[in-house]
Amino acid sequence: AIRITQSPSSLSASTGDRVTITCRASQGISSYLAWYQQKPGKAPKLLIYAASTLQSGVPSRFSGSGSGTDFTLTISCLQSEDFATYYCQQYYSYPLTFGPGTKVDIK
Amino acid sequence: EVQLVESGGGLVQPGGSLRLSCAASGFTFSSYWMSWVRQAPGKGLEWVANIKQDGSEKYYVDSVKGRFTISRDNAKNSLYLQMNSLRAEDTAVYYCARGGYSVYWGQGTLVTVSS
Numbered sequence: 708a709i710r711i712t713q714s715p716s717s718l719s720a721s722t723g724d725r726v727t728i729t730c731r732a733s734q735g736i737s738s739y740l741a742w743y744q745q746k747p748g749k750a751p752k753l754l755i756y757a758a759s760t761l762q763s764g765v766p767s768r769f770s771g772s773g774s775g776t777d778f779t780l781t782i783s784c785l786q787s788e789d790f791a792t793y794y795c796q797q798y799y800s801y802p803l804t805f806g807p808g809t810k811v812d813i814k
Numbered sequence: 815e816v817q818l819v820e821s822g823g824g825l826v827q828p829g830g831s832l833r834l835s836c837a838a839s840g841f842t843f844s845s846y847w848m849s850w851v852r853q854a855p856g857k858g859l860e861w862v863a864n865i866k867q868d869g870s871e872k873y874y875v876d877s878v879k880g881r882f883t884i885s886r887d888n889a890k891n892s893l894y895l896q897m898n899s900l901r902a903e904d905t906a907v908y909y910c911a912r913g914g915y916s917v918y919w920g921q922g923t924l925v926t927v928s929s
Contacts, residue, residue, distance in 0.1 A: 750921060750922060751909075751919060803914060806858075
């Protein structure tokens, strides 16, 4: 199974900050990577798929990059509604796997 | 509007069985792979199983192989997860989702395995 690691596991930031979250796969997954945002008690929300394609309706302050084994989610200017937990997911091969998550909270 | 509505969760004893259902609407159900994803209390997301449009291919995470069965009824626009030999570590909110990476998710149904 492809292992996914995320860093950091948590971070504290202020509104207006630029935030970067990294996801690393244990083997190459091309660009078969998605990013999700999840708030407490809610289902995950897809932000980005194919490593860098912004899902329709998602604000442009979110961006994704990378291919192969190393990927990045960037929030260019953190807004209050962005405080949440972020997960990456590889869909290159079965079993599909998620990263352990990065919790973004208020500094 | 796409809707996915799970049902069938509840409290079950270790070793017991439960069948989850997911009612889909607002899209052509038979055209999409479907997934089950779970989340243990306070933990991260874990993909559980996928099923192809016609049910001919199914994939599972190792921890549920031989115990869980994913199925679908395209005539009823419904997805199912039959869960047998349940363990405490299967306790989670179970989400139904469309596709391998998922734009659309249900609200989740809680399964609690406890004596």
